[in-house]
Amino acid sequence: MHVHGDSTLPRLTSRSAFEQFAATATDKWNAIWSPVNTVVTVGVGSSSIAKGAERVLEAAAQYALPKTNVTVRTTGVDGADWMEVQVGVRRSGAPIVFYANVQPEEIADVIEGRLESKAIGVDGDQPYGDIPPLKDHPFFKHQHRIVMKDIGIIDPESIEEAIARGAYSAYFKVLFEMSAEDAIAEMTAANLRGRGGAGFPAGIKWESGRKARNSPKYIVCNSHEGEPNVYKDRRIHEGDPHRILEGLLIACVVVGAERAYNYIGGEYPLAIRRFRKAVADATRLGLVGKNVLGSGKNVAFRVRTGGGAYICGEGSALMYSVMGVRGQPRTKPPRSVEEGLWKRPTVANNTETVANVREIVLNGGAWFASIGTEKSAGTKMMTVQGPLKTMGLVEVPMGVTLRTLIEEIWGGMRDGHIFKGVQTGGVSAGPLKDEHLDLPVDFDSLTDVGGMLGSGGFVVFDDSVSSIDFARYLTAFNRYESCSKCVPCQRGNPALVEIIDRIRLGRGTKADLALLRRTSKHIIELSLCGLGQVAPMPLLGMMDQYPDEWESAVSNNTGTTLWLSERKTSAAASVDTTTAAD
Amino acid sequence: LGVSQVAETSQAGEAEIDLEVVREMLSHFTYSDFQEAQELILSALQEINEHFGWVSLEAAKVVADHFGTTDNRVYGLLTFYADFRTEPRGKHFMLLCHGMSCYVMGSQNLVDELEQRYGITDGGTTADGELTVQVVNGCLGVCDKAPIVKLDADYHHDLTVETFNDVLQRAIASGGGWRHH
Numbered sequence: 001m002h003v004h005g006d007s008t009l010p011r012l013t014s015r016s017a018f019e020q021f022a023a024t025a026t027d028k029w030n031a032i033w034s035p036v037n038t039v040v041t042v043g044v045g046s047s048s049i050a051k052g053a054e055r056v057l058e059a060a061a062q063y064a065l066p067k068t069n070v071t072v073r074t075t076g077v078d079g080a081d082w083m084e085v086q087v088g089v090r091r092s093g094a095p096i097v098f099y100a101n102v103q104p105e106e107i108a109d110v111i112e113g114r115l116e117s118k119a120i121g122v123d124g125d126q127p128y129g130d131i132p133p134l135k136d137h138p139f140f141k142h143q144h145r146i147v148m149k150d151i152g153i154i155d156p157e158s159i160e161e162a163i164a165r166g167a168y169s170a171y172f173k174v175l176f177e178m179s180a181e182d183a184i185a186e187m188t189a190a191n192l193r194g195r196g197g198a199g200f201p202a203g204i205k206w207e208s209g210r211k212a213r214n215s216p217k218y219i220v221c222n223s224h225e226g227e228p229n230v231y232k233d234r235r236i237h238e239g240d241p242h243r244i245l246e247g248l249l250i251a252c253v254v255v256g257a258e259r260a261y262n263y264i265g266g267e268y269p270l271a272i273r274r275f276r277k278a279v280a281d282a283t284r285l286g287l288v289g290k291n292v293l294g295s296g297k298n299v300a301f302r303v304r305t306g307g308g309a310y311i312c313g314e315g316s317a318l319m320y321s322v323m324g325v326r327g328q329p330r331t332k333p334p335r336s337v338e339e340g341l342w343k344r345p346t347v348a349n350n351t352e353t354v355a356n357v358r359e360i361v362l363n364g365g366a367w368f369a370s371i372g373t374e375k376s377a378g379t380k381m382m383t384v385q386g387p388l389k390t391m392g393l394v395e396v397p398m399g400v401t402l403r404t405l406i407e408e409i410w411g412g413m414r415d416g417h418i419f420k421g422v423q424t425g426g427v428s429a430g431p432l433k434d435e436h437l438d439l440p441v442d443f444d445s446l447t448d449v450g451g452m453l454g455s456g457g458f459v460v461f462d463d464s465v466s467s468i469d470f471a472r473y474l475t476a477f478n479r480y481e482s483c484s485k486c487v488p489c490q491r492g493n494p495a496l497v498e499i500i501d502r503i504r505l506g507r508g509t510k511a512d513l514a515l516l517r518r519t520s521k522h523i524i525e526l527s528l529c530g531l532g533q534v535a536p537m538p539l540l541g542m543m544d545q546y547p548d549e550w551e552s553a554v555s556n557n558t559g560t561t562l563w564l565s566e567r568k569t570s571a572a573a574s575v576d577t578t579t580a581a582d
Numbered sequence: 583l584g585v586s587q588v589a590e591t592s593q594a595g596e597a598e599i600d601l602e603v604v605r606e607m608l609s610h611f612t613y614s615d616f617q618e619a620q621e622l623i624l625s626a627l628q629e630i631n632e633h634f635g636w637v638s639l640e641a642a643k644v645v646a647d648h649f650g651t652t653d654n655r656v657y658g659l660l661t662f663y664a665d666f667r668t669e670p671r672g673k674h675f676m677l678l679c680h681g682m683s684c685y686v687m688g689s690q691n692l693v694d695e696l697e698q699r700y701g702i703t704d705g706g707t708t709a710d711g712e713l714t715v716q717v718v719n720g721c722l723g724v725c726d727k728a729p730i731v732k733l734d735a736d737y738h739h740d741l742t743v744e745t746f747n748d749v750l751q752r753a754i755a756s757g758g759g760w761r762h763h
Contacts, residue, residue, distance in 0.1 A: 002610055050724045050737035081726040228681040231723035266628050266665050267720055305625055307663025310719065324620035325655075326662040342617055383725070385683035391726030423682065461686040473685050480719060483662075 003273060005280030009159070012286045014294045015176055021285070022163050029164035033090070038070045040111055041088040041096070043152055045077030045238045046270050047231075048084040052104065053077075056085045059104040063111060070111070076239020076274075078152025079393040080139055082411075083120060086152075089113075096123035098134055138408045139390045144371065144379050147355040148395045151239030156274050159281040162242040168287060170361035171246050171253075175295045178361070180254045184210065187357070189365025191377040196222055196313070196350035197428070197454040199376075199443040203365075205347055208337045209255040212345035216258035219251045220341060222318055223264040223271075223351040226310035227426035228477060230457040232381040233351035235393055237264065237271035240355075241278035245301070247354035249288065250361060252299045255347055259300040262351075263318055266305040276303055310481035314529050315348050316340075317483065328485040329529035350455075352381055372398030376442035380453070384410045386460030387417035403437040406460060417462040421545060423470070425452030427477050428534040430541010431467075450541045466560045467546035468553055472500045474538035482531065489532030492523035496539060503550070506559030513550060516543065597670060599634050599641045607633065608648045619649045627659060627666060635671035635714075635760065664719065672707040672714040674753055675760035677732040681721035688742070689729035693717060695743050700750075712754050734760045 012018050032039060042057045057074060064070040069092075080086060083100035089111055090096040099110050099118045109115040121134025134140055145151075154161040162168075174183050188203030209217060221244065225233045236244055248260040264272050279301055282288050290298045304322050311317045317327035319341045340346025356378060360368050369377045376398040382405065383393050389411030396409070402422060406412065413419050421431040429452030432439075439445050443453050461470065479493035499516050502508045520536030527533050543550050553559055611626045613619040626645055631637050637645075642656040660666045678696070680689050696702050696715055704717035724730050727739030731749070738749045 046722075047724045047726075050722075050727065050730070050732075050739065081724075084726075226720050228685075228719060228721050229683055229725070231721055231725075234723055265720070266624075266663075267718070268723075302621065304621060305628060307624055307628065307659070308665035308720070309663050321624065322621060323617075324623040324659070326658060385725040385728070386686050426682075457682075459682045459686055465686055469690075470686075473682075473690070477719060 003276035003280050005284040009284045018293050025160040025164040039090040041073045041075055043077040043086045044074050047081050048077050051084050053085045055104040059107040063108055074155055076151045076156045081392040082390045095128050142396050143394050144397050145395045146359050146379050156239055157277050167242040168246055170358040171249050174250050174253050183254045186365040190360045190368035192356055194350055195352035202353050206255055209347035214345050217345045218341045219257045219260040220348045221248055221262040221354050224306050224313040225265050226313045229459050230455050234268045234271045236355050237275045241275040243355045245278050247357035249299055250357050253297055261302050263304045266307050311483040328483045373442050380456050382456040384458045387414045387462050398442045399440040401438050420461055420463040423459040425454035426457050427474050429537050431545050467542040467549050468560050471539045471542035478535035486528040488523050488526035495519050503553050504559045506557045508554040510554050599638045601644055604641050604644050623649050631666050636667035672711045673759040674713045676715045677718050679718045679722040679730050683725035684729040687728040691743050692746050
């Protein structure tokens with residue numbers, strides 16, 4: 001994929017040239033919102049395209065064509081997936097009104113204000129007529145947006161709009177006004193912990209990178225995101241790619257690295273295209289390259305894409321993948337920060353972590369640390385999935401409870417579905433039940449009861465889903481995604497699936513439950529990398545939280561068939577998950 | 583399309599890849615040193631896989647030549663990374679999301695239906711060459727409309743087994759295919 005930057009962009013070679021450019025960009029941004037214009041904004045991202053966003057955008061452009069005072073803009077999607085296709089209309093003298101589920105044929109009515117039944121809210125604090133402020137809606141009320149601040153506001157393909165909204169101002173600060181030591185001190189004070197799931201403090205990682213003796217050094221951004229229920233990093237790429245790029249460029253300058261990489265999962269073509277465009281534009285502008293803005297600092301940037309292997313989200317596997325070989329983890333030490341990419345010191349950060357850097361550099365570490373909880377500072381992007389009402393992606397302060405997430409932000413269970421549990425930590429931890437829902441969601445609170453924050457993805461399941469079948473699905477995922485390098489994981493996971501299948505088909509015995517635990521123990525203790533070491537956790541969690549289902553499946557030799565037929569007669573809506581297949 | 587039809591070879595997929603086109607694509611992948619060459623192999627394979635729907639052994643050899651590495655090495659990548667195919671796609675190409683959100687909303691039923699009714703599992707092509715399916719282990723990111731599939735260029739959501747079959751039958755009856763988009 002070869003993406004060219006905007007050829008009209010100038011090349012900036014000095015401090016003042018950048019300040020001048022930023023001032024002009026701000027003027028242009030304000031001109032868009034000039035009171036005489038009607039401004040129509042369509043959220044176009046991978047999720048809204050699936051619902052026809054491109055056709056809505058085209059209809060809006062057609063509508064605006066003969067008119068001189070209507071501007072049509074594209075933004076990323078702001079997380080409210082339940083509102084898609086979302087259109088914002090700013091008419092002369094009115095605040096922006098947000099409309100939900102807009103169809104292409106409705107666009108004229110929406111723009112001219114004849115379809116107010118689809119209006120969900122308005123921008124700002126005050127209601128407009130009968131329409132309440134959008135920020136009072138339960139989906140938005142609890143949110144605190146740092147990473148997602150400009151998503152849904154700026155055009156992700158316009159570096160000018162990004163700069164008008166403050167992009168690269170933190171990079172500028174690090175280049176000219178702040179020492180590397182001070183920048184790292186702010187990062188450490190912020191206590192920004194790795195958003196990929198491990199929760200390692202980014203400031204300490206940067207410090208070790210800076211102190212590493214070998215050179216050249218590299219920065220690698222982990223945007224692989226292979227979890228089967230997470231799409232947060234993809235949305236940042238699609239909605240505000242410059243925020244990621246800026247964080248990585250700052251890391252380069254501060255750590256003293258020669259080059260930064262962003263490794264993006266190959267399955268996300270739109271994310272890759274928009275990010276490549278961002279890099280091409282920033283390079284044209286002179287923000288990437290040699291002697292950036294006359295500061296004497298050199299930074300290089302490369303985008304690399306993955307090929308659909310979950311294991312490549314593991315640090316060392318990711319680096320092997322960047323180097324063009326099979327992504328199979330290695331034993332540690334040496335850690336990546338000592339010996340990573342091309343055997344050189346490499347600082348690896350998750351996308352969401354990197355996207356927090358701009359605001360920390362601008363507002364200081366203490367400000368960031370004051371958000372969230374004591375040990376888990378800041379905000380977290382979270383997704384909850386399953387049969388819920390207002391689906392999407394939010395950014396909330398750490399420490400919010402699962403109950404708030406599920407019952408308020410996500411609007412509770414859809415009609416006809418009864419809450420049974422919530423799977424946490426992707427495929428790396430167990431489920432939680434109703435009694436756990438008042439626990440705060442942060443890095444540490446869920447682990448005691450067998451859950452995990454992970455990368456912030458939670459999946460609610462209703463009572464049509466058998467814990468045995470779900471455990472089989474999750475274990476089969478890890479079986480498929482094992483890289484086959486070490487035996488405990490390569491052979492152990494298929495063994496677990498076999499035993500679960502035996503139980504599901506009604507041929508299991510009590511001894512099989514013990515065998516599952518014993519095999520799990522082997523996999524956890526003997527596997528080489530993080531994938532294997534947590535692969536049996538969802539299974540063990542399911543066995544711990546729903547012991548009755550497992551006991552009854554093995555003692556009556558009924559497997560999951562009887563369990564399901566009982567449920568089917570009682571539940572209004574049920575899903576058949578009885579047959580064994582991948 | 584269906585279990586009853588058994589054909590020996592796939593008709594719809596192209597059995598060969600035009601290596602001249604591959605060479606043209608590779609000409610954009612320029613590198614200045616060994617490291618950069620290594621880093622570009624996966625990207626190049628992705629572009630070829632996306633364009634042709636698969637990467638043949640012959641194409642893999644051309645890639646190996648371009649980057650100065652061995653055929654084995656390149657083929658090793660093709661068989662490790664799940665996105666690559668080493669056999670041609672059928673006429674229609676479907677991504678079936680089997681992420682956790684789709685799973686709890688019933689995507690397992692669709693996977694089962696494919697196996698029982700159409701005789702294909704992940705990566706398989708129906709005997710008549712009409713349909714290739716790739717079961718996505720990750721997430722297509724449209725979780726509010728689960729279960730979801732992407733068939734050729736179009737998304738279909740909130741699927742049940744009945745609507746899933748409708749979607750497939752309509753797509754097949756309408757001709758077209760993934761190349762036509």
